[in-house]
Amino acid sequence: MTVSTAPLLSASGLAILRGERVLFRGIGLKLLPGEAIVLRGANGAGKTTLLRMLAGLTRPEAGEIARPAPHHWIGHKEGIKPQETPCSHLALWAKAWGSSANIPEILEKMALTRAADVPGRYLSAGQRRRTAFARLLLEDRPLWLLDEPYTALDAAGKTLLDQVISGHLRTNGAIIASMHDTAGFPVTTEVTL
Amino acid sequence: MNAAPIWAAFRQAFAEAWAGGAGALLPLGFLGGAAVLVPLGIGTESSILRAVGPGIIWVALALSSLVTLERIFQADAEDGTLDLWLQTGAPMAAIAAAKTLAHWLAAGLPLALASPLLALMFQAQASLDLIAHLGLYALGSLAFFFWGGVGAALSATVRRGGLLISIIALPLYVPTAIFGALAMTGGIGSDGAPMLLAASTLFACAVAPYAMAAALRLAAD
Numbered sequence: 154m155t156v157s158t159a160p161l162l163s164a165s166g167l168a169i170l171r172g173e174r175v176l177f178r179g180i181g182l183k184l185l186p187g188e189a190i191v192l193r194g195a196n197g198a199g200k201t202t203l204l205r206m207l208a209g210l211t212r213p214e215a216g217e218i219a220r221p222a223p224h225h226w227i228g229h230k231e232g233i234k235p236q237e238t239p240c241s242h243l244a245l246w247a248k249a250w251g252s253s254a255n256i257p258e259i260l261e262k263m264a265l266t267r268a269a270d271v272p273g274r275y276l277s278a279g280q281r282r283r284t285a286f287a288r289l290l291l292e293d294r295p296l297w298l299l300d301e302p303y304t305a306l307d308a309a310g311k312t313l314l315d316q317v318i319s320g321h322l323r324t325n326g327a328i329i330a331s332m333h334d335t336a337g338f339p340v341t342t343e344v345t346l
Numbered sequence: 347m348n349a350a351p352i353w354a355a356f357r358q359a360f361a362e363a364w365a366g367g368a369g370a371l372l373p374l375g376f377l378g379g380a381a382v383l384v385p386l387g388i389g390t391e392s393s394i395l396r397a398v399g400p401g402i403i404w405v406a407l408a409l410s411s412l413v414t415l416e417r418i419f420q421a422d423a424e425d426g427t428l429d430l431w432l433q434t435g436a437p438m439a440a441i442a443a444a445k446t447l448a449h450w451l452a453a454g455l456p457l458a459l460a461s462p463l464l465a466l467m468f469q470a471q472a473s474l475d476l477i478a479h480l481g482l483y484a485l486g487s488l489a490f491f492f493w494g495g496v497g498a499a500l501s502a503t504v505r506r507g508g509l510l511i512s513i514i515a516l517p518l519y520v521p522t523a524i525f526g527a528l529a530m531t532g533g534i535g536s537d538g539a540p541m542l543l544a545a546s547t548l549f550a551c552a553v554a555p556y557a558m559a560a561a562l563r564l565a566a567d
Contacts, residue, residue: 210429210566226433230426234358236365249354249434 159221160185161296161327162207167216169202176202177346178215186295186325189318189339191332194346200331201229201300203346207329208298224296229304231285235274239265239284242273243291252292263287264313278305286314289321297321299330311337351434356444358427359418363452369417370452373410377457380406381464392469399468400479400530403461407483408519410457411490412512418449418495419502419558423565428502432566442558443551446495454491458484479530482543486526489547492554493518499561521546 160183168178176199184190192200205211207218208226233242243256260269263283268276276284282305289297297318303311315337318328322338330336363370384402385395419442422428431441461483462476470476497514501507525546529539 205429205566208429208433210432212567224433226429228426228429230424230429232426232430234362234365234421234425234427236361237358245354245358246430248357249351251348251350 158185160219161222162218162220162224162329164207164218165216167203167206167218168214169199169206169211170214171199171202180216180344180346182207182329182344184296184327184329186327187322188327188341189322189336190327190329190342190344191336191340192329192344192346193332198346200346204228204298204300204329204331220296222296223294224298225289225292225294226298227285227289227302228300231281233273233276233281233284235272237273238270239276239280239287240269242284243287246288247291250292254291256291259287259290262290262313262317264309279307279310282306283310283313286317289317295326297326297328297330299328301331301333303332303334348436351431351436352440352444355431355441356448359445359448360452362421363414363449369414371456373413373453374456374460376410376413377406377460378464380410381467385467395467396469397531399465399470401527402468403464403483404486404523404527406464407457407461407487408490408516408523411454411487411494412508412515414453415449415491415494415498415511415515416501416508417498418445419499419562419565420504420507423502423562428562428566432563438559438562439555442495442499442562443492443555446491446554446558449495450488450491454487455484458487482526482529482540485543485547486522489522489550490515490519492547492550493522496554496557496561499558499565502562502565518550522550 162182162184165181167180169176180203182190192203194200202211206213208224239260240256243259247254247256260266263286265280265283265287268280302314306314318338321328381403388394432438458480462480465476465479466472494511494515497511500514501510504510522543525539525543528536529543
């Protein structure tokens with residue numbers, strides 16, 4: 154197997170204004186397959202804004218982003234409708250993305266089997282997070298952008314997520330995650346905003 | 347173009363319109379209420395009722411289409427679904443159009459279906475014309491939903507955006523209301539009115555999705 158060394162994401166000279174205030178400027182990143190970048194910074198430093206920019210959701214005030222590879226996005230809001238169950242949520246996005254993944258298997262991997270048919274409005278915060286992370290397994294995409302992935306997860310959930318992320322990194326995937334805690338997976342670079 | 351995300355957006359929006367009780371039927375109640383109360387207000391003189399009937403129903407149809415529009419994009423912006431739709435790779439205009447169409451099927455088409463029945467309360471003669479009118483109401487409500495969708499997209503991140511939607515959408519409703527009512531009352535120049543109604547609806551369906559897409563991108567920014 155040949156290991157590609159082309160970056161999955163590269164950005165340079167990024168800057169953003171929030172109102173009149175410059176949140177950050179001159180931020181550059183380069184992410185190779187198998188690498189994990191962790192974004193650090195106090196609340197309000199602009200971690201979420203930077204991630205949204207890298208995902209293409211927010212337009213940078215200055216700078217360039219090249220993202221040649223498809224990516225997964227897990228933000229603070231899980232994107233689960235009140236009437237959707239974890240099972241129907243995954244089925245919908247599998248359909249939207251043209252994925253033929255085995256959904257019961259993914260639900261089992263994320264320890265969501267018992268909650269599989271519970272509508273979103275009755276799911277706990279942790280179960281909602283697990284459902285969102287289950288989307289990562291629907292389709293194999295090299296780049297994962299995760300905004301504070303440990304939020305609302307219990308110890309078992311964190312361990313589970315660490316395993317999923319580590320597995321992704323081993324298979325030449327790459328992640329960028331904003332975090333406050335110590336990461337349970339090998340981190341290549343830490344960027345402090 | 348990959349149509350799978352568009353179809354998924356349609357199905358999700360349709361399911362959402364019917365979730366949590368019959369929320370999609372709220373505009374129907376609004377329309378029925380307006381049509382029932384007007385005859386009580388203006389008396390039972392059948393010639394007057396017959397004259398004002400189509401106009402009143404068109405106004406009620408326009409206003410009741412606004413009732414549930416607030417939620418179609420606002421809910422997506424609140425729960426994070428909007429971020430996901432923006433990243434599917436499918437054109438956002440197509441996804442916005444699919445969502446609006448689903449919403450119209452759930453909440454708008456019942457309005458059009460009920461309109462001929464309400465016309466009977468305004469002393470309209472029961473005839474085949476009522477079936478033809480059903481088509482006109484359906485066309486008109488489709489335009490109302492697409493223009494209303496632009497207002498809904500622009501106010502997706504505004505709390506209590508309902509008023510904003512009305513202010514944005516009501517001026518855009520004017521051609522549809524004029525041609526729709528004209529097509530039914532049979533006044534001067536009414537011959538081409540159904541065609542003009544259809545043309546203004548097609549214009550709405552062609553232009554509104556791009557406006558919605560641009561507004562939704564801004565909402566996520």
